[in-house]
Amino acid sequence: MFILSEMRNVTRIPPELFNLKLNDAIAGELNKKLANKVVLNVGLCIALYDIISLKESYIFPGDGASHTRVNFRYIVFRPMMEEILVGKIRSCSQEGVHVTLGFFDDILIPPSALQHPSAFNENEQAWVWEYDTADGSKHDLFMDSGETIRFRVTAENFNETCPTGPVTIQESQENIDAKVPYSLTASINEPGLGLLTWWDN
Amino acid sequence: MEIVNSNCAALSNYEVMVHLQKLKDGKTKNKGQLATITYETLQYLENTPCNFQTPENIEECLKALDAYGLSKTEKLMMINTPPTTALEIQLMIEESEERLSEEQVEEILQLLTQHFPHLLKEQNEAEERSFDS
Numbered sequence: 001m002f003i004l005s006e007m008r009n010v011t012r013i014p015p016e017l018f019n020l021k022l023n024d025a026i027a028g029e030l031n032k033k034l035a036n037k038v039v040l041n042v043g044l045c046i047a048l049y050d051i052i053s054l055k056e057s058y059i060f061p062g063d064g065a066s067h068t069r070v071n072f073r074y075i076v077f078r079p080m081m082e083e084i085l086v087g088k089i090r091s092c093s094q095e096g097v098h099v100t101l102g103f104f105d106d107i108l109i110p111p112s113a114l115q116h117p118s119a120f121n122e123n124e125q126a127w128v129w130e131y132d133t134a135d136g137s138k139h140d141l142f143m144d145s146g147e148t149i150r151f152r153v154t155a156e157n158f159n160e161t162c163p164t165g166p167v168t169i170q171e172s173q174e175n176i177d178a179k180v181p182y183s184l185t186a187s188i189n190e191p192g193l194g195l196l197t198w199w200d201n
Numbered sequence: 202m203e204i205v206n207s208n209c210a211a212l213s214n215y216e217v218m219v220h221l222q223k224l225k226d227g228k229t230k231n232k233g234q235l236a237t238i239t240y241e242t243l244q245y246l247e248n249t250p251c252n253f254q255t256p257e258n259i260e261e262c263l264k265a266l267d268a269y270g271l272s273k274t275e276k277l278m279m280i281n282t283p284p285t286t287a288l289e290i291q292l293m294i295e296e297s298e299e300r301l302s303e304e305q306v307e308e309i310l311q312l313l314t315q316h317f318p319h320l321l322k323e324q325n326e327a328e329e330r331s332f333d334s
Contacts, residue, residue, distance in 0.1 A: 103241035
């Protein structure tokens, strides 16, 4: 679920941070730059793990800040494929079940990956697993938001979210939700997956 | 910024939790995005079984699991979300029916509850709760 990524960066320390120890100043700047951000094809960055090496610091003409080449390791959230995770249902919609881990929200279980047969209940706004009991009747199992759910990660998708040129207000509002830098696709169509309460006994 | 190695090691949930707790309790106040993500991640991790783990019992458990020929990622999953039923083991281990006998699955379950005794407690509490309601 969590991995370490080794990265290299030239970190700029502005003069007002010169009172700090170099290590602390660099750690602060790296966390400011990366914490809670998605790096393309790496994952969601959580926090600095350690600094591996520091090279000499340079001051360039015309800039009072120092620049230091630093190698460091960062804690990154990036589940393996086929990994089993436990999260909470955030909401249900026609597109499927949205799951959250608290710190990461972009997990979707598409309708095709739900237990079979499942149907979307418009009144309750929830997906329902129409479980076939042995005597031929159906037992409806609702997937309400807030419930704890176990799922398998089946795919990941990174999206380049470069800053674009100026856009009109209307356009920017439309685009805000559309671009998700890192999203996961999950499935629960196996015995043992789904709400924890389904499999208690 | 350059990526030298995007995946140089896997961390267990416990390691991440301890690291973030240290960050949170550190002298310097965390600001902005770092404060948000450490808070949210800790919230999640403190509700998982890793809240009860110690480096000692994780290490012992890993040594005991060595006998079953599991892959590294499978063992990591066992530590992060310790299974309590045979069904959960089947999910985590690919082709578990061929690789493990029923007795071995039972042994693994026993081994996990032995090293992480709180799992059992949690299960019992959950059962009690369901009886009450």
